[in-house]
Amino acid sequence: MSSRRVPETARSRRRTHSAILDATLELVHEVGYPKLTIEGVAARAGVGKQTIYRWWPSKAAILRDAVVCLTEDIARTGIAIPDTGDLEADLKAVLRSTVDIMIHPGYDAPARALAAVGIADPELGEELAVHLVEPTLHLCLERLGSAQRIGQIAPDIDTRIAVEMLAGPLARRWLLRDAPLTHEYVDALVDIALHGLAPR
Template identity: 50%
Template sequence: MSQQVNPAPRPSADATRRNEGSRRAILSAAFELAGEVGFDKLTIEAIAARAGVGKQTVYRWWPSKGAVLLDAFLMLSESGAGEAPGLPDTGDLEADLKLVLRATVAELADPRFDLPLRGLTSAILNDTTLAATYAERLQAPMDALKRRRLQAAQAAGQLADDIDLDVAIAMIWGPLLDRWLLRTGTLTTEFADRVVETALRGLRG
Protein backbone atom coordinates (compact mmCIF):
# COMPACT_ATOMS: atom_id res chain seq x y z
CA MET A 1 0.00 0.00 0.00
CA SER A 2 1.44 3.37 -0.98
CA GLN A 3 1.96 5.84 1.77
CA GLN A 4 -0.47 8.74 1.69
CA VAL A 5 1.18 12.14 1.64
CA ASN A 6 -0.81 14.86 3.29
CA PRO A 7 -0.68 18.21 1.46
CA ALA A 8 1.11 21.06 3.16
CA PRO A 9 -1.31 23.21 5.13
CA ARG A 10 -2.35 26.35 3.31
CA PRO A 11 -1.76 29.64 5.10
CA SER A 12 -4.79 31.02 6.85
CA ALA A 13 -6.47 34.21 5.69
CA ASP A 14 -5.11 35.99 8.75
CA ALA A 15 -1.56 34.86 7.95
CA THR A 16 -1.95 36.01 4.34
CA ARG A 17 -3.13 39.42 5.51
CA ARG A 18 -0.24 39.66 7.97
CA ASN A 19 2.25 38.76 5.22
CA GLU A 20 0.78 41.35 2.85
CA GLY A 21 0.77 43.94 5.62
CA SER A 22 4.43 43.21 6.42
CA ARG A 23 5.37 43.33 2.72
CA ARG A 24 3.76 46.72 2.22
CA ALA A 25 5.33 48.04 5.43
CA ILE A 26 8.77 46.94 4.23
CA LEU A 27 8.31 48.55 0.80
CA SER A 28 7.06 51.80 2.32
CA ALA A 29 9.96 51.83 4.77
CA ALA A 30 12.50 51.28 1.98
CA PHE A 31 11.07 54.10 -0.11
CA GLU A 32 10.93 56.51 2.84
CA LEU A 33 14.45 55.73 4.04
CA ALA A 34 15.93 55.98 0.55
CA GLY A 35 14.50 59.50 0.39
CA GLU A 36 15.85 60.39 3.82
CA VAL A 37 19.38 58.97 3.79
CA GLY A 38 20.05 58.04 0.15
CA PHE A 39 20.68 54.64 -1.35
CA ASP A 40 24.32 54.31 -0.23
CA LYS A 41 23.34 54.61 3.46
CA LEU A 42 20.21 52.52 3.12
CA THR A 43 20.49 49.15 4.89
CA ILE A 44 18.30 46.08 5.22
CA GLU A 45 18.57 46.44 9.00
CA ALA A 46 17.19 49.99 8.87
CA ILE A 47 14.38 48.94 6.55
CA ALA A 48 13.41 46.10 8.87
CA ALA A 49 13.49 48.34 11.93
CA ARG A 50 11.32 50.99 10.25
CA ALA A 51 8.85 48.33 9.09
CA GLY A 52 8.74 46.62 12.49
CA VAL A 53 9.94 43.22 11.23
CA GLY A 54 13.08 41.12 11.59
CA LYS A 55 15.75 41.54 8.92
CA GLN A 56 15.40 37.85 8.02
CA THR A 57 11.84 38.61 6.95
CA VAL A 58 13.23 41.10 4.43
CA TYR A 59 15.89 38.68 3.18
CA ARG A 60 13.28 35.92 2.83
CA TRP A 61 11.46 37.97 0.17
CA TRP A 62 14.24 40.06 -1.42
CA PRO A 63 17.92 39.36 -2.16
CA SER A 64 19.09 42.98 -1.87
CA LYS A 65 18.06 46.49 -0.94
CA GLY A 66 17.90 47.33 -4.64
CA ALA A 67 15.30 44.61 -5.15
CA VAL A 68 13.26 45.98 -2.24
CA LEU A 69 13.39 49.48 -3.70
CA LEU A 70 12.32 48.25 -7.14
CA ASP A 71 9.27 46.56 -5.63
CA ALA A 72 8.52 49.78 -3.74
CA PHE A 73 8.32 51.63 -7.06
CA LEU A 74 6.20 48.84 -8.51
CA MET A 75 3.83 49.17 -5.56
CA LEU A 76 3.53 52.90 -6.26
CA SER A 77 2.87 52.33 -9.96
CA GLU A 78 0.25 49.67 -9.21
CA SER A 79 -1.52 51.92 -6.72
CA GLY A 80 -2.05 54.47 -9.50
CA ALA A 81 -2.80 51.99 -12.27
CA GLY A 82 -6.51 52.67 -12.17
CA GLU A 83 -6.00 56.41 -12.53
CA ALA A 84 -3.91 56.45 -15.70
CA PRO A 85 -4.52 53.43 -17.97
CA GLY A 86 -2.88 55.23 -20.88
CA LEU A 87 -1.33 58.47 -22.04
CA PRO A 88 -3.77 61.32 -22.78
CA ASP A 89 -5.20 61.32 -26.27
CA THR A 90 -7.07 64.52 -27.07
CA GLY A 91 -6.20 64.32 -30.74
CA ASP A 92 -3.47 66.96 -30.31
CA LEU A 93 -0.25 64.96 -30.07
CA GLU A 94 2.00 67.90 -29.26
CA ALA A 95 -0.23 69.13 -26.44
CA ASP A 96 -0.60 65.62 -25.04
CA LEU A 97 3.15 64.96 -25.03
CA LYS A 98 3.87 68.32 -23.43
CA LEU A 99 1.38 67.50 -20.68
CA VAL A 100 3.04 64.14 -20.03
CA LEU A 101 6.59 65.51 -20.07
CA ARG A 102 5.66 68.40 -17.78
CA ALA A 103 4.28 65.84 -15.32
CA THR A 104 7.55 63.89 -15.66
CA VAL A 105 9.53 67.05 -14.84
CA ALA A 106 7.39 67.62 -11.75
CA GLU A 107 7.89 64.04 -10.57
CA LEU A 108 11.65 64.09 -11.10
CA ALA A 109 11.85 67.41 -9.23
CA ASP A 110 9.85 66.05 -6.28
CA PRO A 111 12.28 65.48 -3.39
CA ARG A 112 10.24 62.45 -2.31
CA PHE A 113 11.17 60.70 -5.56
CA ASP A 114 14.60 62.12 -6.37
CA LEU A 115 16.85 60.15 -4.02
CA PRO A 116 14.88 56.86 -4.18
CA LEU A 117 14.86 56.95 -7.99
CA ARG A 118 18.56 57.79 -8.17
CA GLY A 119 19.20 54.91 -5.78
CA LEU A 120 17.20 52.51 -7.90
CA THR A 121 19.06 53.68 -11.01
CA SER A 122 22.40 53.09 -9.27
CA ALA A 123 21.33 49.60 -8.21
CA ILE A 124 20.21 48.72 -11.73
CA LEU A 125 23.53 49.83 -13.21
CA ASN A 126 25.38 47.39 -10.97
CA ASP A 127 23.00 44.41 -10.99
CA THR A 128 22.12 42.78 -14.30
CA THR A 129 19.41 40.60 -12.76
CA LEU A 130 17.75 43.62 -11.19
CA ALA A 131 18.07 45.50 -14.48
CA ALA A 132 16.27 42.71 -16.32
CA THR A 133 13.48 42.71 -13.74
CA TYR A 134 13.16 46.48 -13.99
CA ALA A 135 13.01 46.30 -17.78
CA GLU A 136 10.32 43.61 -17.73
CA ARG A 137 8.08 44.80 -14.91
CA LEU A 138 8.37 48.60 -14.95
CA GLN A 139 9.99 49.89 -18.14
CA ALA A 140 8.24 47.62 -20.64
CA PRO A 141 4.69 48.45 -19.47
CA MET A 142 5.47 52.17 -19.56
CA ASP A 143 6.99 51.91 -23.04
CA ALA A 144 3.91 50.02 -24.19
CA LEU A 145 1.70 52.96 -23.15
CA LYS A 146 3.97 55.40 -24.98
CA ARG A 147 4.08 53.20 -28.10
CA ARG A 148 0.29 52.89 -28.13
CA ARG A 149 -0.10 56.69 -28.07
CA LEU A 150 2.40 57.15 -30.90
CA GLN A 151 0.69 54.45 -32.94
CA ALA A 152 -2.60 56.33 -32.55
CA ALA A 153 -0.83 59.46 -33.83
CA GLN A 154 0.46 57.51 -36.83
CA ALA A 155 -3.05 56.26 -37.57
CA ALA A 156 -4.29 59.86 -37.44
CA GLY A 157 -1.58 60.96 -39.88
CA GLN A 158 0.26 63.03 -37.26
CA LEU A 159 3.48 61.01 -37.46
CA ALA A 160 5.29 59.42 -40.38
CA ASP A 161 4.35 55.78 -40.98
CA ASP A 162 7.93 54.53 -41.28
CA ILE A 163 9.46 55.84 -38.04
CA ASP A 164 10.96 53.46 -35.49
CA LEU A 165 8.69 53.90 -32.46
CA ASP A 166 11.34 52.69 -29.99
CA VAL A 167 13.70 55.37 -31.29
CA ALA A 168 10.89 57.92 -31.15
CA ILE A 169 10.25 57.10 -27.49
CA ALA A 170 13.96 57.57 -26.73
CA MET A 171 13.98 60.90 -28.58
CA ILE A 172 11.01 62.25 -26.62
CA TRP A 173 11.67 60.96 -23.10
CA GLY A 174 15.43 60.41 -23.15
CA PRO A 175 16.59 64.05 -22.93
CA LEU A 176 14.64 64.64 -19.71
CA LEU A 177 16.04 61.56 -18.03
CA ASP A 178 19.59 62.37 -19.17
CA ARG A 179 19.41 65.94 -17.86
CA TRP A 180 17.98 64.75 -14.55
CA LEU A 181 20.36 61.84 -14.07
CA LEU A 182 23.56 63.61 -15.12
CA ARG A 183 22.57 67.03 -13.68
CA THR A 184 23.69 68.69 -16.91
CA GLY A 185 21.20 71.53 -16.63
CA THR A 186 18.03 72.68 -14.95
CA LEU A 187 15.07 70.46 -15.68
CA THR A 188 12.17 72.78 -16.49
CA THR A 189 8.81 72.63 -18.22
CA GLU A 190 10.22 74.98 -20.86
CA PHE A 191 12.93 72.44 -21.64
CA ALA A 192 10.32 69.68 -21.82
CA ASP A 193 8.27 71.72 -24.29
CA ARG A 194 11.32 72.32 -26.50
CA VAL A 195 12.12 68.59 -26.47
CA VAL A 196 8.61 67.77 -27.71
CA GLU A 197 8.67 70.48 -30.39
CA THR A 198 12.11 69.48 -31.67
CA ALA A 199 11.37 65.74 -31.69
CA LEU A 200 8.08 66.19 -33.53
CA ARG A 201 9.71 68.24 -36.28
CA GLY A 202 11.64 65.15 -37.28
CA LEU A 203 9.00 62.54 -36.50
CA ARG A 204 6.20 64.13 -38.50
CA GLY A 205 8.01 63.51 -41.77
Protein backbone atom coordinates in the same frame (compact mmCIF):
# COMPACT_ATOMS: atom_id res chain seq x y z
CA MET B 1 0.49 21.84 25.69
CA SER B 2 1.34 22.45 22.05
CA SER B 3 1.10 25.98 20.78
CA ARG B 4 -0.80 26.63 17.57
CA ARG B 5 0.56 29.17 15.14
CA VAL B 6 -2.07 31.64 14.01
CA PRO B 7 -1.72 32.17 10.26
CA GLU B 8 -1.10 35.68 9.01
CA THR B 9 -4.13 37.31 7.50
CA ALA B 10 -3.94 38.87 4.09
CA ARG B 11 -4.49 42.28 5.67
CA SER B 12 -1.64 41.75 8.11
CA ARG B 13 0.67 40.69 5.29
CA ARG B 14 -0.20 43.80 3.30
CA ARG B 15 0.48 46.03 6.32
CA THR B 16 3.82 44.33 6.95
CA HIS B 17 4.76 44.52 3.28
CA SER B 18 3.93 48.24 3.14
CA ALA B 19 5.81 48.92 6.38
CA ILE B 20 8.95 47.34 4.93
CA LEU B 21 8.73 49.33 1.70
CA ASP B 22 8.08 52.57 3.60
CA ALA B 23 10.99 51.88 5.95
CA THR B 24 13.28 51.28 2.98
CA LEU B 25 12.37 54.60 1.36
CA GLU B 26 12.78 56.47 4.65
CA LEU B 27 16.21 54.99 5.30
CA VAL B 28 17.47 55.65 1.79
CA HIS B 29 16.60 59.30 2.33
CA GLU B 30 18.24 59.34 5.76
CA VAL B 31 21.41 57.28 5.34
CA GLY B 32 21.76 56.64 1.61
CA TYR B 33 21.78 53.34 -0.23
CA PRO B 34 25.35 52.25 0.69
CA LYS B 35 24.47 52.35 4.40
CA LEU B 36 21.05 50.76 3.95
CA THR B 37 20.90 47.33 5.61
CA ILE B 38 18.32 44.59 5.96
CA GLU B 39 18.78 44.88 9.74
CA GLY B 40 18.02 48.59 9.60
CA VAL B 41 14.92 48.09 7.47
CA ALA B 42 13.67 45.33 9.78
CA ALA B 43 14.16 47.50 12.86
CA ARG B 44 12.43 50.51 11.29
CA ALA B 45 9.52 48.39 10.04
CA GLY B 46 9.20 46.51 13.33
CA VAL B 47 9.64 43.07 11.78
CA GLY B 48 12.19 40.28 11.92
CA LYS B 49 14.84 39.84 9.24
CA GLN B 50 13.37 36.46 8.37
CA THR B 51 10.13 38.19 7.36
CA ILE B 52 12.02 40.36 4.91
CA TYR B 53 13.99 37.47 3.47
CA ARG B 54 10.74 35.58 2.96
CA TRP B 55 9.81 38.13 0.30
CA TRP B 56 13.08 39.67 -0.93
CA PRO B 57 16.56 38.24 -1.47
CA SER B 58 18.41 41.56 -1.06
CA LYS B 59 18.12 45.22 -0.18
CA ALA B 60 18.24 46.05 -3.89
CA ALA B 61 15.14 43.93 -4.49
CA ILE B 62 13.29 45.72 -1.67
CA LEU B 63 14.27 49.11 -3.04
CA ARG B 64 13.13 48.08 -6.53
CA ASP B 65 9.65 47.22 -5.26
CA ALA B 66 9.54 50.33 -3.09
CA VAL B 67 10.34 52.61 -6.01
CA VAL B 68 7.87 50.83 -8.30
CA CYS B 69 5.09 51.27 -5.72
CA LEU B 70 6.09 54.88 -5.11
CA THR B 71 6.04 55.63 -8.82
CA GLU B 72 2.60 54.09 -9.21
CA ASP B 73 1.28 56.09 -6.25
CA ILE B 74 2.65 59.37 -7.59
CA ALA B 75 1.45 58.67 -11.13
CA ARG B 76 -1.96 57.38 -10.00
CA THR B 77 -1.42 54.33 -12.15
CA GLY B 78 -4.09 53.39 -14.65
CA ILE B 79 -4.39 56.81 -16.31
CA ALA B 80 -3.55 56.32 -19.97
CA ILE B 81 -2.02 58.82 -22.35
CA PRO B 82 -4.82 60.88 -23.86
CA ASP B 83 -5.79 60.56 -27.50
CA THR B 84 -7.54 63.83 -28.22
CA GLY B 85 -6.52 63.91 -31.87
CA ASP B 86 -3.93 66.58 -31.04
CA LEU B 87 -0.66 64.62 -31.00
CA GLU B 88 1.42 67.53 -29.78
CA ALA B 89 -0.83 68.23 -26.81
CA ASP B 90 -1.10 64.54 -25.91
CA LEU B 91 2.67 63.98 -25.92
CA LYS B 92 3.25 67.10 -23.87
CA ALA B 93 0.68 65.93 -21.34
CA VAL B 94 2.28 62.54 -20.77
CA LEU B 95 5.84 63.92 -20.67
CA ARG B 96 4.80 66.64 -18.21
CA SER B 97 3.36 63.92 -15.99
CA THR B 98 6.63 62.00 -16.30
CA VAL B 99 8.61 65.07 -15.25
CA ASP B 100 6.31 65.55 -12.25
CA ILE B 101 7.22 62.03 -11.10
CA MET B 102 10.95 62.49 -11.72
CA ILE B 103 11.18 65.73 -9.71
CA HIS B 104 8.87 64.58 -6.91
CA PRO B 105 10.83 65.01 -3.63
CA GLY B 106 10.01 61.49 -2.47
CA TYR B 107 11.16 59.88 -5.73
CA ASP B 108 14.58 61.37 -6.39
CA ALA B 109 16.87 59.75 -3.78
CA PRO B 110 15.55 56.18 -3.97
CA ALA B 111 15.29 56.25 -7.77
CA ARG B 112 18.87 57.52 -8.12
CA ALA B 113 20.10 54.81 -5.77
CA LEU B 114 18.23 52.21 -7.78
CA ALA B 115 19.58 53.55 -11.08
CA ALA B 116 23.14 53.22 -9.77
CA VAL B 117 22.53 49.66 -8.56
CA GLY B 118 20.92 48.78 -11.89
CA ILE B 119 24.09 49.76 -13.75
CA ALA B 120 26.18 47.41 -11.62
CA ASP B 121 23.58 44.63 -11.68
CA PRO B 122 22.38 43.95 -15.26
CA GLU B 123 19.56 41.66 -14.11
CA LEU B 124 18.18 44.32 -11.78
CA GLY B 125 18.66 46.94 -14.49
CA GLU B 126 16.53 44.86 -16.85
CA GLU B 127 13.81 44.54 -14.19
CA LEU B 128 13.83 48.31 -13.70
CA ALA B 129 13.39 48.85 -17.41
CA VAL B 130 10.42 46.48 -17.43
CA HIS B 131 8.71 47.94 -14.37
CA LEU B 132 9.57 51.64 -14.52
CA VAL B 133 10.52 52.61 -18.07
CA GLU B 134 8.62 50.38 -20.45
CA PRO B 135 5.06 51.17 -19.24
CA THR B 136 5.43 54.87 -20.12
CA LEU B 137 7.25 54.10 -23.36
CA HIS B 138 4.48 51.68 -24.33
CA LEU B 139 1.82 54.37 -23.82
CA CYS B 140 3.76 56.77 -26.04
CA LEU B 141 4.28 54.05 -28.65
CA GLU B 142 0.54 53.40 -28.79
CA ARG B 143 -0.17 57.10 -29.21
CA LEU B 144 2.44 57.52 -31.94
CA GLY B 145 1.10 54.42 -33.69
CA SER B 146 -2.37 55.96 -33.71
CA ALA B 147 -0.95 59.20 -35.14
CA GLN B 148 0.98 57.30 -37.78
CA ARG B 149 -2.13 55.45 -38.94
CA ILE B 150 -3.94 58.71 -39.68
CA GLY B 151 -0.95 60.40 -41.34
CA GLN B 152 0.12 62.79 -38.57
CA ILE B 153 3.67 61.44 -38.69
CA ALA B 154 5.60 59.89 -41.56
CA PRO B 155 4.71 56.25 -42.27
CA ASP B 156 8.35 55.11 -42.40
CA ILE B 157 9.31 56.50 -38.97
CA ASP B 158 10.42 53.91 -36.39
CA THR B 159 8.14 54.93 -33.51
CA ARG B 160 10.31 53.16 -30.92
CA ILE B 161 13.26 55.36 -31.87
CA ALA B 162 10.96 58.39 -31.81
CA VAL B 163 9.83 57.61 -28.27
CA GLU B 164 13.40 57.02 -27.12
CA MET B 165 14.34 60.36 -28.65
CA LEU B 166 11.78 62.01 -26.38
CA ALA B 167 12.55 60.00 -23.24
CA GLY B 168 16.34 60.02 -23.49
CA PRO B 169 16.86 63.74 -22.86
CA LEU B 170 14.62 63.57 -19.77
CA ALA B 171 16.73 60.77 -18.31
CA ARG B 172 19.94 62.63 -19.10
CA ARG B 173 18.83 65.85 -17.37
CA TRP B 174 17.55 63.91 -14.39
CA LEU B 175 20.76 61.91 -14.01
CA LEU B 176 23.22 64.77 -14.55
CA ARG B 177 21.21 67.58 -12.94
CA ASP B 178 23.04 70.03 -15.18
CA ALA B 179 19.87 71.88 -16.20
CA PRO B 180 16.30 72.19 -14.87
CA LEU B 181 13.80 69.47 -15.70
CA THR B 182 10.63 71.47 -16.37
CA HIS B 183 7.37 71.41 -18.27
CA GLU B 184 8.80 74.06 -20.59
CA TYR B 185 11.70 71.77 -21.42
CA VAL B 186 9.48 68.83 -22.38
CA ASP B 187 7.24 71.12 -24.42
CA ALA B 188 10.33 72.18 -26.39
CA LEU B 189 11.36 68.55 -26.86
CA VAL B 190 7.97 67.68 -28.30
CA ASP B 191 8.01 70.72 -30.60
CA ILE B 192 11.44 69.78 -31.98
CA ALA B 193 10.62 66.08 -32.28
CA LEU B 194 7.36 66.64 -34.12
CA HIS B 195 8.96 69.07 -36.52
CA GLY B 196 11.43 66.34 -37.43
CA LEU B 197 8.73 63.67 -37.61
CA ALA B 198 6.33 65.61 -39.83
CA PRO B 199 5.44 63.95 -43.15
CA ARG B 200 7.82 65.04 -45.91
